[in-house]
Amino acid sequence: MKIKKTDHMQYMDGMEAIESDFMEKVLTAMKEYDYDQYSSRDVETALNKAQLSIEDYAAILSPAAMPYLEDMARKATAETRKHFGNSVSLFTPLYIANYCENQCVYCGFSITNKINRATLSMQEAEDELKAIAATGLKEILFLTGESRLKSGVEYIGETIKLATKYFSTIGIEIYPLNTEEYAFLHSCGADFVSVYQETYNTDTYELVHLRGSKRSFPYRFHAQERALLGGLRGVAFGALLGLDDFRKDAFAAGLHALLIQQKYPHAEISFSTPRLRPYINNAENNSKDVHEKQLLQVMLAYRLFMPYAGITISTRERAGFRDHVIGMVATKMSAGVSVGVGGHSEEQKGDEQFEISDERNVKEVHQMIRSKGLQPVFTDYIRV
Numbered sequence: 026m027k028i029k030k031t032d033h034m035q036y037m038d039g040m041e042a043i044e045s046d047f048m049e050k051v052l053t054a055m056k057e058y059d060y061d062q063y064s065s066r067d068v069e070t071a072l073n074k075a076q077l078s079i080e081d082y083a084a085i086l087s088p089a090a091m092p093y094l095e096d097m098a099r100k101a102t103a104e105t106r107k108h109f110g111n112s113v114s115l116f117t118p119l120y121i122a123n124y125c126e127n128q129c130v131y132c133g134f135s136i137t138n139k140i141n142r143a144t145l146s147m148q149e150a151e152d153e154l155k156a157i158a159a160t161g162l163k164e165i166l167f168l169t170g171e172s173r174l175k176s177g178v179e180y181i182g183e184t185i186k187l188a189t190k191y192f193s194t195i196g197i198e199i200y201p202l203n204t205e206e207y208a209f210l211h212s213c214g215a216d217f218v219s220v221y222q223e224t225y226n227t228d229t230y231e232l233v234h235l236r237g238s239k240r241s242f243p244y245r246f247h248a249q250e251r252a253l254l255g256g257l258r259g260v261a262f263g264a265l266l267g268l269d270d271f272r273k274d275a276f277a278a279g280l281h282a283l284l285i286q287q288k289y290p291h292a293e294i295s296f297s298t299p300r301l302r303p304y305i306n307n308a309e310n311n312s313k314d315v316h317e318k319q320l321l322q323v324m325l326a327y328r329l330f331m332p333y334a335g336i337t338i339s340t341r342e343r344a345g346f347r348d349h350v351i352g353m354v355a356t357k358m359s360a361g362v363s364v365g366v367g368g369h370s371e372e373q374k375g376d377e378q379f380e381i382s383d384e385r386n387v388k389e390v391h392q393m394i395r396s397k398g399l400q401p402v403f404t405d406y407i408r409v
């Protein structure tokens with residue numbers, strides 16, 4: 026099959042361009058970020074400050090900070106307690122569709138992968154929502170592949186409306202939208218939007234996104250701003266750690282989030298820290314391994330740089346690691362997860378996006394959080 030290569034730094038037809046110089050700022054700073062130039066002294070200076078500058082952030086993300094993880098963890102725990110008390114929010118993701126028109130080399134949903142594809146009907150979606158709500162959860166995150174054809178904005182809006190009957194907080198992790206589409210989903214009941222840039226290295230971005238609308242780097246980059254302009258309450262950022270140089274990607278994601286926070290002070294900001302996981306048909310792809318200690322460093326750096334930002338830890342990570350980072354740095358965790366389409370009320374309809382590590386149900390995760398002297402929270406928000 027012939028693939029028509031589009032320019033990954035251009036917008037495509039129908040994509041809204043907004044006035045913003047954040048992309049240039051982030052990409053320039055990332056290019057200049059040479060983490061090898063930082064010393065233990067720079068790290069110590071950063072750790073002695075109440076509020077970290079961008080330079081301090083660069084230092085604690087550098088290899089020189091690796092021997093200071095315990096100090097960082099102590100400081101991070103104090104910051105987390107200060108801003109979030111001892112609460113840990115729980116949510117579950119629900120895949121409502123896995124059709125995708127993009128070809129991303131690292132994903133099981135990629136258009137060229139021969140997997141079982143499905144979209145939940147409204148009845149099936151409601152059955153899933155009821156089954157999840159019965160576990161006590163009050164926050165849900167809707168996910169789809171990126172297909173405007175098979176899981177269009179109207180369809181997503183309808184499922185969100187259904188979800189408002191059962192959940193007080195609704196997040197969406199779908200393809201990037203224009204401002205008025207975000208406003209529409211907000212009017213249906215969506216509160217949060219997660220868009221992960223995957224990698225901020227535009228050359229790597231081009232290499233791993235071979236086809237489809239996801240190839241447009243700038244459209245994806247400006248999604249959080251469009252979401253906030255559309256009235257959403259919060260936005261989440263993240264790089265897929267391991268796709269490229271994780272230190273540079275984490276540096277860029279932190280800076281991206283900071284700029285948005287400064288321009289939209291009312292916005293609730295959060296981070297996710299996904300690492301590459303095994304996925305269907307990935308034999309020929311080599312991920313740049315990011316070890317747990319390095320993952321921890323990234324999480325600690327996010328916390329110290331933006332102490333009031335939420336940090337989510339997903340079931341991609343093993344139970345022991347997840348248990349270790351809540352309270353210290355992570356403020357939100359998923360539980361009772363199925364990464365296929367459906368799978369909560371009946372058998373799942375479509376194949377998974379990637380493999381998960383922590384398969385504990387909501388009750389088990391709830392108990393674990395309590396056993397650590399922390400407070401599991403189902404909702405901190407009332408829909409009126």
Ligand code: SF4
Pocket residue numbers: 125126127128129132133134135136169170171239
């Ligand atoms: S990462 Fe997203 S856009 Fe890319 S193939 Fe997977 S579901 Fe589709």
